[in-house]
Amino acid sequence: MKTQVYIIVVITSLTACKFNSSQKALPILGERHAATKTVNGQAVTDTVYSTIPAFKFVNQYGDTITDKSLNNKIYVADFFFTTCPTICPVMHRNMLPVYNEFKNTADFRIISHTIDPAHDSVPVLKKYADKLEIAGNTWWFLQGKKDDTYHISKSYLVSVQEMNPKGQYIHDGYLILIDKQKRIRGTYEGTDAAEVTKMIADIKTLEAEPDQVNAK
Amino acid sequence: MKVKILLCILLALGVLIISCQNDESIEFKRYYTSGSLVYQSHCQNCHGSQGEGLKGLIPPLSDTSFMRSNLTRLPCIIKNGLKGKIEIDHRSFEGEMAKIDLNPMELAQVITYVNNSFGNQLGMTGYEEVITDLNTCR
Numbered sequence: 001m002k003t004q005v006y007i008i009v010v011i012t013s014l015t016a017c018k019f020n021s022s023q024k025a026l027p028i029l030g031e032r033h034a035a036t037k038t039v040n041g042q043a044v045t046d047t048v049y050s051t052i053p054a055f056k057f058v059n060q061y062g063d064t065i066t067d068k069s070l071n072n073k074i075y076v077a078d079f080f081f082t083t084c085p086t087i088c089p090v091m092h093r094n095m096l097p098v099y100n101e102f103k104n105t106a107d108f109r110i111i112s113h114t115i116d117p118a119h120d121s122v123p124v125l126k127k128y129a130d131k132l133e134i135a136g137n138t139w140w141f142l143q144g145k146k147d148d149t150y151h152i153s154k155s156y157l158v159s160v161q162e163m164n165p166k167g168q169y170i171h172d173g174y175l176i177l178i179d180k181q182k183r184i185r186g187t188y189e190g191t192d193a194a195e196v197t198k199m200i201a202d203i204k205t206l207e208a209e210p211d212q213v214n215a216k
Numbered sequence: 217m218k219v220k221i222l223l224c225i226l227l228a229l230g231v232l233i234i235s236c237q238n239d240e241s242i243e244f245k246r247y248y249t250s251g252s253l254v255y256q257s258h259c260q261n262c263h264g265s266q267g268e269g270l271k272g273l274i275p276p277l278s279d280t281s282f283m284r285s286n287l288t289r290l291p292c293i294i295k296n297g298l299k300g301k302i303e304i305d306h307r308s309f310e311g312e313m314a315k316i317d318l319n320p321m322e323l324a325q326v327i328t329y330v331n332n333s334f335g336n337q338l339g340m341t342g343y344e345e346v347i348t349d350l351n352t353c354r
Contacts, residue, residue: 085261085313087261090262
């Protein structure tokens with residue numbers, strides 16, 4: 001009898017440890033493949049995760065922003081347009097707590113890509129940021145060639161489409177969390193305040209991961 | 217036994233009170249409740265669950281004096297959208313509100329809801345009033 005109790009206790013504590021450790025790291029999302037390389041004359045197989053490719057856009061201050069501007073940054077990306085009457089206001093209302101939580105964190109950024117660059121010029125984006133009371137360099141509103149924006153959206157696993165017959169753009173409201181190695185670590189429904197609260201917690205978890213703390 | 221009688225009396229009183237509510241207040245509640253659903257599906261994304269708006273981008277709906285002075289314009293504003301500069305809550309807003317495709321009944325319901333939420337107490341806007349107001353749309 002006593003032995004059984006011991007066994008149960010041991011099993012329970014083991015699973016408890018496993019549970020805890022899985023809580024301390026976020027999953028790595030997106031496509032992956034196994035790559036074999038030669039290290040010290042021996043073949044080593046490793047998992048290679050998909051990363052956000054190189055890009056070049058302009059922010060609300062007219063500064064050029066590339067993938068290099070986000071080197072060694074944890075960042076959140078989304079897609080919107082300033083005249084969006086549906087999900088954008090609620091997405092960015094929900095993003096404000098994220099901005100306020102991390103605006104003094106040097107290695108954190110938010111990037112919002114406009115999918116309507118014809119209307120959303122740099123001054124329009126600046127005005128939008130001002131009205132949202134966004135200052136400094138924590139939250140960039142990015143503008144660029146439409147094709148580039150639509151192309152990069154695929155890397156973030158976000159769906160963006162041209163205008164529908166009613167003249168509205170279709171895009172989904174996901175917020176994508178990217179780590180310092182430019183890998184996708186979380187996707188959150190930006191129109192759901194509870195999901196965004198979870199994202200804030202996940203960003204803190206991510207910041208504490210050894211890979212992120214030691215990133216050069 | 218005494219308790220039972222007391223309960224019966226209370227119940228009878230309750231029924232009396234409820235049935236004594238005048239038709240107008242029942243109508244108001246019906247408008248208000250339906251209006252809250254219309255609000256959630258057509259207005260809340262932009263104007264917020266508390267009618268708070270969004271910073272300098274989207275005006276709040278809690279400026280009672282604006283609501284009162286534009287009472288008869290509200291059906292047209294919602295139905296045809298709004299463009300240009302407006303002064304709300306001592307702040308200036310500009311931009312564009314999209315047309316919201318609601319029928320007159322839904323307009324009456326949502327206006328009744330907004331005008332009696334978020335600190336507003338402006339009473340009911342009925343279906344007939346909306347029909348009249350819609351005739352004045354530019």
